[in-house]
Amino acid sequence: MRNYNILLVDSCKTDIEYTKNAFSVLDIKHTLYTAETEIQAWAMLQGNNKLTPLPEILIIDINEEGINGIDLLRKIRIHPDLKSILVFVITAADNEENRIAAINLNIAGYFRKPIEKKNFPDFFSILNDYWNLVEFPSKK
Amino acid sequence: MIQKLVNILLVEDDLVDVMNVKRAFAKNNIKNELFVAGNGVEALEMLNNMIVPLPRIIILDINMPKMNGIEFLKNLRDTENLKNISVFVMTTSNEDSDKFDAYNLNVAGYILKPLSFENFIASVATLKDFWQLCEM
Numbered sequence: 351m352r353n354y355n356i357l358l359v360d361s362c363k364t365d366i367e368y369t370k371n372a373f374s375v376l377d378i379k380h381t382l383y384t385a386e387t388e389i390q391a392w393a394m395l396q397g398n399n400k401l402t403p404l405p406e407i408l409i410i411d412i413n414e415e416g417i418n419g420i421d422l423l424r425k426i427r428i429h430p431d432l433k434s435i436l437v438f439v440i441t442a443a444d445n446e447e448n449r450i451a452a453i454n455l456n457i458a459g460y461f462r463k464p465i466e467k468k469n470f471p472d473f474f475s476i477l478n479d480y481w482n483l484v485e486f487p488s489k490k
Numbered sequence: 491m492i493q494k495l496v497n498i499l500l501v502e503d504d505l506v507d508v509m510n511v512k513r514a515f516a517k518n519n520i521k522n523e524l525f526v527a528g529n530g531v532e533a534l535e536m537l538n539n540m541i542v543p544l545p546r547i548i549i550l551d552i553n554m555p556k557m558n559g560i561e562f563l564k565n566l567r568d569t570e571n572l573k574n575i576s577v578f579v580m581t582t583s584n585e586d587s588d589k590f591d592a593y594n595l596n597v598a599g600y601i602l603k604p605l606s607f608e609n610f611i612a613s614v615a616t617l618k619d620f621w622q623l624c625e626m
Contacts, residue, residue, distance in 0.1 A: 427596075434593035449625065454574045456567075456596030459624040473623070480620040483613055484599040487589040 354380045354481060355405040359391040359419065360440075362411065365463070369409075372470035378478050380407070388422045395432055405435060406486045411463065412441045412448050420451045427455050436484070438477065496546035496626070499525045501533040501562060502580075503554040510607060511549065511580075514614035522547075530557030534565055537572055545575060546626055550597075552581040552588050560588065563595040576626065578617065 360366050366384050373382050383401060385391035391410075393399040408426070410419035419439060426432045439452045440463040452460050464473045502508050508526055515524060525542040527533035534557070536542045548566075552559035559579060566572050579592050579600045589600050601617075604610045 433596070434590070436593065436599070453626060456574065456598075458576075458598040459620065460626060461623055462625060476619045476623050479616045480599065483601055483616045485584070485589055485602055486593070486600070487586040 352486070354407055354486065355383065355401060355403060356380050356407040356409065356481075357383045357385065357391065357394060357401070357405040358409045358411075359385045359388070359422065360409075360411040361386055361413065365411070368464075368467045368470045369474065371467065372474040375471045376475055376478060378474065380478075380481065388418065391422060392425070395426070396429065404431065407438070407481060408435050409438045409440060412439055412445070412452065413443050420448060420455070423452065423455045423457070436486075495522050497523050497525065497543050498547045498549065499527060499533065499536070499542060499545040500549045501527045501530065501554070501559065502549070502551045503528050504551070507551070507603065510610050511614070513607070514611045517611045518615050518618050520614070520618055529554040530559065530562030530565070532556075533562060537566075538569070544571075547621070548575055548577045550577050550579050550581075552579060552583045552592075560591045560595070563592065563597070567595050 358366065358369055360369070363386065366386070370382065383394060383405065385394055394401050395404065410422060412419035423437060426435060426437070437457045439457050439460045441448065441460070442463045442465070449460055464470050500508065500511055502511070512524065525536070525545065527536050537544070550559045550562065559581065563577060566575065566577070577597045579597050580603055581588070582603050584602060592600050601613060604613050
C-alpha cells in the first residue's frame with residue numbers, strides 16, 4: 351500500500367483537528383497537510399510553499415461564508431500540473447448550486463461533513479478504504 | 491447516491507468480467523440497475539441515442555476493441571450532457587500512462603481488477619460504501 355499526500359482545505363480549525371484525530375484513531379498512513387484558506391492552499395499547490403510531490407488527493411470544504419472551494423476547484427481543473435488531482439468535496443451547507451457546480455467539475459465525490467467529533471472516524475474510514483482501493487501513477 | 495438507485499453503465503468487453511461485476515453486485519446486495527456496453531463505441535451509441543437512461547456512474551474497462559476506455563473518456567468529457575458522469579476505471583492495465591490519462595480526464599478512481607472473485611466482491615463492497623456516502 352502506498353502513502354499518498356492529502357491536502358485538506360478547511361476554514362474551520364475545529365474540523366481540521368477532528369480530521370487529524372480521525373487519521374490518528376484510524377492509523378491512516380497517508381500524509382495529511384492542511385490549509386485554512388484558499389490562498390494558503392494555492393501556495394501549497396503552486397506557490398512558495400509548494401508541496402513536493404504534489405498531493406494526489408484534495409479534500410475541500412465548501413461553506414457559505416468561508417472558503418469558496420468552487421473557485422479553487424476551477425483553478426485546479428484548468429492548471430496542467432493540478433488538473434489530475436482527485437478531489438473530494440465536503441460541506442455542512444445545503445447548497446444545491448454548489449453541489450451541481452462541484453459535480454460539473456468532475457469531483458470524485460460530494461459529501462455531507464460529519465458534525466460531531468465522534469462521527470469523523472466512521473466518515474474517514476470509508477474514504478480511507480476507498481483511497482486504498484484506487485491506484486495512482488508512480489511518483490516522479 | 492446508491493439509495494436513490496442511480497443507473498450504472500458498465501463498459502466492458504470481457505464477458506467473464508461482466509459476469510463477475512453482476513455477481514459481485516448481487517453478493518453486496520446492490521440493487522441499482524446495471525446496463526452493459528461491450529466497448530466505447532457501443533457505450534457512446536447507447537448514451538447519445540438514449541438507448542439507456544442516463545447513468546450517474548460508469549464503470550469503465552481500458553483495453554477494449556473498437557474504442558478503448560481512454561478514447562471513450564475523451565469523447566464523454568467533450569459531450570455537454572455526458573461530461574459530468576462519475577467514471578470509475580476498473581482494468582487489468584497497471585500502466586502509468588493509462589492511470590495518468592484517466593486522471594487527467596478526471597475519473598473518480600482507477601481500480602485494478604482483482605484477480606480472485608473474493609477480492610472482486612471486497613472491492614465492490616468498498617465501492618458500495620463509498621457510493622452510499624456520496625451525495626450525487
